[in-house]
Amino acid sequence: MKKFIFVAAFALISTFNGIAQEINWVTLDEAIALQKKAPKKIMMDVYTNWCGPCKMLDRNTFQNKDVAEYVNKHYYAVKFDGEGNEVVTYQGKTFKNPNYNPANANRRNSAHQLASYLQVNAYPTIVFFDEKAEVITPLKGYQTPTQLELYLKMFRNGDYKNITSQEQFNAYYTNFKPEFKS
Template structure:
């Protein structure tokens, strides 16, 4: 009887230990807007902002499948400052020298309204060549292969010498 009791305890402990999965570590080094301001002042580089909401199912899919992709994450970490921004945040937000607050008419933060040109759809990936540049929003779920060209257009600095359609004529996908 004693052996059976120890056997079941051993199985229960083993099941507990093997079922424990530590929280998954984010592959992309996401910054807050405050951290972005500090880092950008030290060393400017392009910015990617993931504009999302808590209720958005496609935002979660994009986090897992696109931002969780090793090649996407490595490229963003090397060439961009990455920020996640909850569009429905009621907290004030600062980007560059501009301060934004909550906008009840849109049920969203004015930073999201500015970045998305008032076209509130989630997820939206916003690319900025510099902190004060005009936003380039890419609305909707994007697969890694769909995100690659715009990421490289800004991340490799191609935007300085070429427009996007000309860039796409020569672009060779690697992801």
């Protein structure tokens, strides 16, 4: 009982101190439906249950107050298990995981068809979509709050449309002034 009270008190204090912040996760189907009512870009976290960097991304980046507030305000956030067995419809096609093995639910499993379609071949990968649910790009690997901030703002503002070379991206990166706290 004492442990429960301590955990509950810590959670409450953390919330008031701005430590705990929740991203409003929805399914891809829900995000696409929401886009039709109020256009926003989509940020999809493609993860697996066994992936250590995926857990770090959840804990260190997605729980960051600045990241969560920005994502909730400017994106529809989707969490998608890249080796799960969810059936998803995207661009008029149905995607599933026909080789999914329930015995491997918390271990390596077969890749979901949607993950393959989105060119996800590493976890975690954050896939960004425009307001019409067209893929902008997949971003592979763990991102700190300030690393992710660059991409969140670049895609949201449409700056990526003017970056056509590595040199232009390097200049954008060099001139970017992060505001999120780590």
